Amino acid sequence: MNIFETIVVQATGISADNPLVGVLSPRCDILELSEYSHDASLRPRRPGGLSHSERAGLAYRIAKRNNETALMLHYNQLFGVDSQTLADISFDGGDDARLKAIIRHTDLVTINPKAAVIEDVAALPVAGLDNADIVQLSELIAFVSYQARVVAGLRLMAVVA
Amino acid sequence: MSEPIRSFTTAVPYWRPRITPLDIEEASDEQLEAMKVTTSNTKIGEFTLVLALDPETLLHFTPLINGIMSGQGGLSRPETELGAVSASVVNRSIYCAAAHSNQYNQLTKDDAVIDSIFSSGEAADISPRQKALLLFSSKLSKCPSEATKADVERLSDNGLDMDEVLDLVFAASLFSWVNRLSHVLGDPLAQS
Numbered sequence: 001m002n003i004f005e006t007i008v009v010q011a012t013g014i015s016a017d018n019p020l021v022g023v024l025s026p027r028c029d030i031l032e033l034s035e036y037s038h039d040a041s042l043r044p045r046r047p048g049g050l051s052h053s054e055r056a057g058l059a060y061r062i063a064k065r066n067n068e069t070a071l072m073l074h075y076n077q078l079f080g081v082d083s084q085t086l087a088d089i090s091f092d093g094g095d096d097a098r099l100k101a102i103i104r105h106t107d108l109v110t111i112n113p114k115a116a117v118i119e120d121v122a123a124l125p126v127a128g129l130d131n132a133d134i135v136q137l138s139e140l141i142a143f144v145s146y147q148a149r150v151v152a153g154l155r156l157m158a159v160v161a
Numbered sequence: 162m163s164e165p166i167r168s169f170t171t172a173v174p175y176w177r178p179r180i181t182p183l184d185i186e187e188a189s190d191e192q193l194e195a196m197k198v199t200t201s202n203t204k205i206g207e208f209t210l211v212l213a214l215d216p217e218t219l220l221h222f223t224p225l226i227n228g229i230m231s232g233q234g235g236l237s238r239p240e241t242e243l244g245a246v247s248a249s250v251v252n253r254s255i256y257c258a259a260a261h262s263n264q265y266n267q268l269t270k271d272d273a274v275i276d277s278i279f280s281s282g283e284a285a286d287i288s289p290r291q292k293a294l295l296l297f298s299s300k301l302s303k304c305p306s307e308a309t310k311a312d313v314e315r316l317s318d319n320g321l322d323m324d325e326v327l328d329l330v331f332a333a334s335l336f337s338w339v340n341r342l343s344h345v346l347g348d349p350l351a352q353s
Contacts, residue, residue: 021257023323027234031227040217067306086252109341114253118258121179131180135214135346142341143218146334152305153330161323 006031007038011070011151012158018132019161020154034150041136041143042078050102051142053080058106059144064113065110066148101127103138109141128134162328166255166350169279171262174255182210195219201247211346226339229331239268240294241332247298248336250278254344257336272319290319297335 003009003024004016008031016018024031042055043114045127056078063071075087085091086103093100101123106118109116166174181194185205195216197208212219223314232238242265262275275286283299285292288337293315299309316326 015170020323023327026324027327027331030225032223033228036221037225040221044215044217046217054338066304098353109345113341113344114251118179118348121345130295132214134180134202135211136218138342139215139218139222139343141336146338149301149305149334152251152308153292153301153334154327156308156310156313157323157326158316159310 001028001032003028003031004132006035006076006153007145008034008150009070011074012154013070014154018158023089023157024154026062029055033139034147036144037143040074040149041140042081044136048136049129051080051082052078052138054086055140057083057086057104058140061089061103062110062141062144063148064089065107066145066152068151069150071144071148079134094109098127098129101129105137106141109138110145111151163350166351167199169262170259170268171253171275172352173259173263175352176206176256176347177209178206178211178347179349180211180214180346182207183213185210189216191220192216195223197223199200207341208347212342214238226335229328229335231301234331235322236328236330236332239265239323241328242268243291243294244329244332245276245296245339246275246278248302248333249297249340250298251302252337254336254341255341255349256343256347257340259349261336273284293319293321294329298329301330301333302337337341337343 003021009024042059043052046057056075060083061076063075070101086099091103093103100139105120105124108120131136172209191214196205196213196219198205212222228243232241242261245261246265247287249261266272274291275285277287278295283296285295288296296309297312297316299311313326316329
């Protein structure tokens with residue numbers, strides 16, 4: 001995989017003549033595994049209780065909470081039917097108990113993971129998520145949190161390199 | 162039921178899952194592959210058994226952790242561990258902070274750096290290079306937009322090459338991922 005085919009490198013906006021390219025190329029393996037992780041979290045073969053379009057909406061929401069505009073644009077491209085609703089940070093799920101629980105958990109773990117207590121996890125099955133859904137939601141939140149930091153870090157490096 | 166540990170420690174706790182882990186007897190071939198189960202390796206930790214409920218993600222997660230933490234890149238192993246500890250302190254992931262501070266102390270034979278970070282956080286009394294690593298990793302962990310060009314320049318001024326900075330970016334970012342799993346999906350308990 002060429003490093004410029006990866007979402008994180010594309011999101012940094014660096015050009016092929018940036019000195020950072022020579023630093024990134026030897027760690028292409030990490031960028032490639034990050035790309036596979038993206039696909040597994042956003043477009044899994046078996047999405048279980050979270051559709052691909054819901055995942056894209058949540059990923060946009062997480063990118064927005066992290067002030068990561070380039071990733072917001074990327075996730076916007078993956079939007080499907082239900083994405084916009086979940087992406088809107090002024091929407092808390094309204095009277096839909098399932099969406100409300102998913103959004104609450106996503107915002108909590110994105111912004112303030114240290115505050116997540118056992119009761120927060122226990123609230124998810126009540127809203128209709130099974131254990132596999134809970135792990136998939138957790139992985140999605142955690143992956144986009146990772147990705148946003150890699151992109152921000154690389155972008156700062158590109159300025160200094 | 163015993164109470165979770167609330168203070169930072171270098172003694173690695175037992176991780177008690179908040180949801181029921183996969184029963185290894187019922188694992189699919191895909192789940193076994195994701196857990197890297199071989200006949201010589203049948204003792205699987207509960208953290209892995211919980212993550213195996215999402216085998217598509219776990220399949221790439223384990224090699225990613227190994228690739229970032231093994232010290233194959235520019236940054237030394239202890240300094241990679243310091244990046245992991247810095248993120249885990251910000252996120253108050255007691256389990257990850259313990260596991261990686263323990264690694265750091267074993268590698269360096271020096272407990273003073275971790276003691277100071279655990280007691281004083283970003284005000285820790287450590288070397289300028291260690292401080293630069295700690296501050297950059299902490300800001301990136303809190304919110305990525307908090308880290309600035311000046312933080313990267315401080316790393317550079319303290320002798321880090323760009324390949325070392327890259328590994329620090331990977332390590333600190335990785336723990337924004339790992340902490341969100343370990344801290345949210347389980348509780349740290351004292352080992353009996």
